[in-house]
Structures are given as structure tokens and as C-alpha cells.
Amino acid sequence: MEGQNNSQVAVVMVPFPAQGHLNQLLHLSHLVISYGIPVHYAGSTMHNHQAKVRVQGWDTESLTKIQFHDFQLPPYTSPPPKPDLSVPFPAHLQPLFDISTHLRKPVSELLEQLSAKCRRIIVVHDSLMASVVQDVKFIPMAESFRFVSIPAFSQFFSFWEAIPESDKPFQIDPSITIPRCIPFGEGMITPEASRLAADQMKFWGFESGRIYNTSRVIDGPYVELLEKLSGNDSETKHFVLGPFNPVEMTGSRKTHRCLEWLNEHEKGSVIYVSFGTTTSLTEEQIGELATGLEKSGQKFIWVLRNADKGDAFDSAKDGYPKLLEGYEERVKERGIVIQEWAPQLGILAHRSIGGFMSHCGWNSCIESISMGVPIAAWPMHSDQPTNAVFITEVLRIGVMVRDWEDSGKLISSATIENVIKTLMKTKEGEEMRKRASELGDDVRKSVAKGGATSIEMDAFIAHITR
Template identity: 55%
Template sequence: MADDIHQQKPDEKPIVGTVMVPFPMQGHLNEILHLGNLVASYNIPVHFVGSTPHNQQAKQRLHGWEPETTRKIHFHDIKLPHHQQPNIPLNPPKPDTESKFPGHLQPLFDATEQLRQPVFQLVQNLSTEFKRIVIIHDTMMAFVVQDANSISNAETYAFHSVSAFTIFLYIWESLGDHKPFELDLDIPNGIPSNQGCFTPRFTAYIAKQYEALNFDSGRLYNTSRVIEGKYIDLIAKLPGYANKTLFAIGPLNPINTKSKTRHRSLDWLDKQETGSVLYVSFGTSVSMTEDQITELAIGLEKSSQKFLWIFRFSDRVDLSADEDLGRDRLPYGYEIRVQDKGIVIRDWAPQVEILAHPSVGGFMSHCGWNSCMESISMGVPIAAWPMHSDQPRNAVLVTQVLRTGINVIDWAHRSELVRSTTIETIVRRLMISKEGEAMRKRAVEIGRSVRESTAEGGVSRLEIDSFVAHIRR
């Protein structure tokens, strides 16, 4: 990245400093910390603010960057009031058949509102040190940062942690019969409804954030115009966006991973044939029932395909809880039976490095946007199994728009148990059929284009260069 520094006189204030305000779910934390590293690579001071345990979590789980880059970031740890509700068991949350959204985390989301005053105080203090202080915040933290609008030399930029495709559809549908223009492209059929995507409490939380989201100077998107340029352009035409500058600066995940320590999963992948392994992971906000875990395990085994399965449950409110508690839920003797074909990983694993490994030929995913972007940028096709939030629509983007994946289950049947026979069929279709091979070739081509977009002169590189120039103006 660019490392030029604007010249200034010794007694002058630096031109710009930035404050990053993430939403405390792993996918959101990860994206904004990636963005923080990207901004820091331009020699712009970065201040990352959040609760003490989540700042620690973000640093521990980050991978792919040189440690020197992250050390440039100033982390501001804020102690929140105790948000663990009484009598909440330490066991993973019991999955709900209607909505798999991690509603058990709602006390934490509500507690983040206590960051409002500390964040304002930090921005106010930093505003005296820089000619311009730039706040980059997750859209789900708009309530927290709204007071920055009263600081004369402060600018705020909302960061969208989901796909432009998903954002456009949500806004377009909300306009009802008052559409401002005719669409000049085909929207895929069967767009999933919002039913089952969120709990009612989180839906109300989202509404509260968007009520406060009326002060930002621009929007940032973790996407590339290579894959979503037409949807970025459509968003720019929507009411309320006329005076906003939009920057498609993704993928934020590193393209060339630079971890100095090597996870054991990579050693196992080294021994496998090129493109032969299915990577299975459902992120940090998904918990499956025991019946579904059993069906998945049997389906993977019966497919006779090699697999690397990250077997974790949803993060808890209490991040210090024992992660292995209650996790012996695989069929008896399973790991011994599949040891020639598969490996089960129960700890944190470096997903970007796994997806970049030449042995990986497919990804069974919940289609969180982080996972989608990482898979797309590494050229790996997806077996899409969305669970909640924006994931059902991300799955449509992957399977119908980009055509680099297949559905495990239709969203309309989300409450049904996915049987091992279905999983076996899907795995074999993705990994060893002609259909899967065509998807893999297309994924590789798109991945190459996305990676090229981050190189000097590429569209994503030009977007981040443009954003940096804009805040340094």
C-alpha cells in the first residue's frame, strides 16, 4: 500500500487521524480491524475503540497481517458494565427452529450503548491533535457515534459489513410502491424473505441504529466493483445517497497471507491433493442442534470426500467461558473412523490461509459476508447453507448471480433437518461432478480478478487510494 506522508511543518498538526468503532460480533470486529490495518498501511494514525474483551478477541483472531502493521494501531479498551444476565448457563445457546440468529448476545449489543460517552470523549480529545478526525463506524454502532457530528473538524463514515447486493435489496424493498427508477438489470427470482433472519429485539436494535444514521459523510463497503459494481451504482442512485461518497474498498482480508506461526490444519492440508478438500465452517454466530450435527457428520463421512471441519459453537456473551464446554457431540468413534479422509478442528483456525491453500477445492459455509468475500477472493466455490441475518441473500449472490456455488437447503425450508443423504449429495456435486468443476473454474477466474483489483492500478486499490486522498484533502 501507499506509504507516502504528506509533508508538514514541525509545529503543524497532522492532517488526519482515524477512529474505528466496530460492532462486537466477530465478523464485524474482523472486518473493521482489517480496515484499520489497511488505513494504517498509509501511515495514517488509527485508534480502535471497543470493550476490553472484544478488542482482545479481535487481536487474537486476526490473521494474515504482519504484526508490525497491527502494532501501529492504538487500541482503546473500555470497560462496559457487566452485561452477563443472571442465570445464563455457560453451555452454548440452544438453537431455535424459527430463527438461528444468536439472540443470546442481545444483552451485549444493548450494553454497547454505554460506549456513547467514552467514544465521544475520545473523539473530542483526538480532534485537538489533528486537523481532521475521521470516525469509521459499523452501521450497527451509529447510535454510539452520533455525537461526533457536533465536533467541527470531525467526519463520520458508515461501514457496511454486508454485501452491496443485500443492502440494495433491503432498501429497494423498503421503498414499497415508491420506486425512484426502473431497474435495468434482472434481480434473481426467489429472493429470500426477511422472516427468520433476526429476532424481534435485534430488528428493533437495527431500526434504532438507522434512525441515528443520518449524519455520515460517506459509506464504505467490503466489496469489489469486480463482483458488485452494478449494485454499488444502484445504491448511489437511491434517495438519500445523492450527497454521499461511496467507496468499494474490498476485499479487506489480506490477499497474500503473512502469518509467522502456522496452524496445524495447514500441515494436514499440505499432505492432500490439489483441490481435494472440502472446508466446512459456519463462523462464530451459528449453533446447530445435536441432530443436525449428527446428520452433517454422517453426510461428510458418506460422501467419501476429504474434509476439514471447524467444529465450533456460537460465541457466548462471556468470552472467558470455556470454549470446549459441551462440545463432545460428534457420533461415537467418529474421528477415528474418518481419520483417513477428514480432520475435525475445535480451536480457532486461520480461515483465509485455509481457503488460500491449494488443497482446498470447496467451502461449506453459512455465507456470512466475511466468509463469502474470503472465499470469493481465494477462488473457492461454496456449498451455501445460510442460517440468519444477511446470509440468505448472500447465498443468492453466490449461487445465482456469481454462479460460484450451490445451495445446501432452500431458505423456505430452513427449519427442517438437513439429512445426511442431502449433505452427501451436495458435497459430491460440489467436489467431484462436472457441475462442480465448472463452478470451480468460474470461482478461480473471479478470484483472480478480485485479487488483481487490489494490486496497484486495480479498481479496489484505486477506491482505497481515493478514500485516503479524500480524508487527507
């Protein structure tokens, strides 16, 4: 079906304004345009720019085929505060999240314009942007699909745990793995973020289906549980189309210095350390991590950045996190510290990478899985603690840095050293690496022509162009 002319059908992507969400729907946009279908990516001017600058794995020509619609957000009532390092959740971004609901009017106007010249409009919206696209139900021949930005495992159990035991509609088959302790609730998000999510859930229900950035190879049983939880709602389609990110790095992007550094090291010898775009570590925790990396004797690439502010490109203006004096000089033979945006997909795809110490945002998890790299799980907030359990206890391709119940405590250099050695230098770690490699192979086969994910993607395209 690739390359067919579907110009009478237009797809409109409406992402949530946080990097992990922006990135996933921009990856999906590239997949959809490969079928010859126009894609409109609708967001604020600032966030569209952020998404384009940071996307990896696609050539420049592919990016130019996507039509970006840059909308203005209302001004903040006050300047967004700097990150509060005592709060793991990025509460400093809450004003931005709140005003994102004001995109309803420009998005609605865009849909009206497209409806005048298209046979069908398909709106793919983030779960947290449902109120913004609610007017789709008033447009003839338009339908929407709710994008689920976390694994089916985490989505299912967030719903399941909220249902009283007496009201659960079915029993889970005992053959399906249910970890002993799945973290939910206090400490994962702020009350303000919880209210935003609850407000958006009120607008769920008018969509034609759901789209997942995961693979049935990865968490098929939990997708099936979500389908079963939909009950008699047979009209709701579930399309499992991930990973959206490229699984082979062929994009014509400039080579980063860290990739050149990796070329000098043997296969599987380097651990990659990065905690995403919404986490800032305290100075004390940075010191413990630096010491743990040094004492482990392991080669490493460490991305050490401040959390994104409201404007991600302003983050560096407050300076960079401080390292111990003389640290980079001491470790220069086997370690490199990066304090700018790093090409994560390229790093994870490199043969020299043998492990990933990660916050377990789903973007990072599925990229790591795609490349067959095991994870040292250090979750910070939101879905990350649940994703970490999925990685370590269900898929068994990683080790936990610390249990979520200890999330408020400083993690010592000794603990970090031991985790790195476990993942990179023990028999247990070798088994994790083997499982991760095998899962990565299966995922890459699934997205190849004729694979299960490729067939499901064809089915989605056939559905929206019917």
C-alpha cells in the same frame, strides 16, 4: 501514496461487537495504517482482545501500529444465557448488543481528545453503531463514514423490498440480475435484533459517505443501484474498498496443524466446513452432517465449535459438540475435525482446498471469493440467506444446501452427501470452481497496485486527508 505522513489526520474505527464485524474493521485498519495514517480502534476491552487474537493474514508488527482503546461496558443485568439451539439467530448475544450503545460517552471523549491535536478526525463506524458516534457532528473538522458489512447486493435489496411498489424511485435495468426469490423477513433475525437495527437507522444521515467491504468486480451493479438510490444526495461518497482481508497469506503466524495436514493432499481435493462464530448445530444435525461427510468419500476439514457466548473465550467451558463415537478414528485418513479457533484465511488460501461449506456470513463469503473457492451455501440467519442467493444465483460460484423456506427442517445426510458430490465431483461443480477461480483472479488484480480497488482506496485516502 503508501507511507506518506498524514499524522494530522486520525481515523477512528468503531466496530459492532460481533466477530464478523470486528474482523472487517480490523482488516480495514491495517489497510489505512499502510498509508501512514494513525488508526484508533475503539471498543470494549473484551472485544478488542477478541479481534486481535483472531485476526489473520497480517504480521505482528502491523497489528502493534493500531492504537486500541479499551472501554468498559456496563455489567449485564443477568448472566447472558447459553445459545438456544432452536433459534438460529444468536439471541443469546442480544444483551451484549444492547449495552454496546453505552459506548457513546467514552467514544465521544476520545473524539474530543483527538480533536485537540489533529487537523481532521475520520470516524468509520459500523451501521449498527450509529448512535454511539452521533456526537461527531458537533466536532469541527470531523466527519464520519458508515461502514456497510454486507454485500451491496444484500444491502440494496433490503432497502428496495421495503419501498412500496408505487413509491419506487426508478426501474432496475433489465440487464441487472434479480433472482426470482430473495429471502427477507421472518426467521432471519429476532424482533429484538430488528428493533436494535431500526433504532440505529434513526441516527443515519450525518455521515459523509459509506464504505463497503466488497469490490466493484464482485457486485458493482448493486453498488451503482445504491448510489442511484441515494438520489440527489451528491454529497454522500461511496467508497468500495474490499476485500479488506489480505488476498495473499504472508503474515508471520504460527502454522496450524490443519495447514500441515493440508500439505499432504492434492490440489482442490479437500472441502472446508465451517459455520462461523454465531451458530451452534443441534446434536441431531451434527450427526447428519458427520454421516454426509463420511458417505461422500470427500476429504474434509470440519470446524465444529459452539457459538460464541458473550465472552467468546468462555465458549469452550461448556465443552465441545459431541461427535458419533469412533467417528474421528474412522475418517482420520481423509478428514480432520477442529474444535478450536481455526485459521480460515490460511485454509481457504491453501491449494488443497476445492470447496467451502459455509453459513455465508459476508466475512466468509468474501474471503472465499478472494481465494477463488466455490461455496456450498448453508445460511443460518441475518444477511446470510440473501448472501447465499447472491453467491449461488448471481455470481454462480456455489450450490445451495437447502432453500431458505426449509430453514427450520433437519438436513439429511443424503442431502449433504449429494451437495458435496455436486460441488466437488461433477461437471456442474467444475464449472462453479472455474468461475470462482476466475472471479478470485479478478478480485486479486483489483487490489494490486494500479487495480480498480487500489485506485479507489487511494481516492478514499486522498479524500480524508484533503
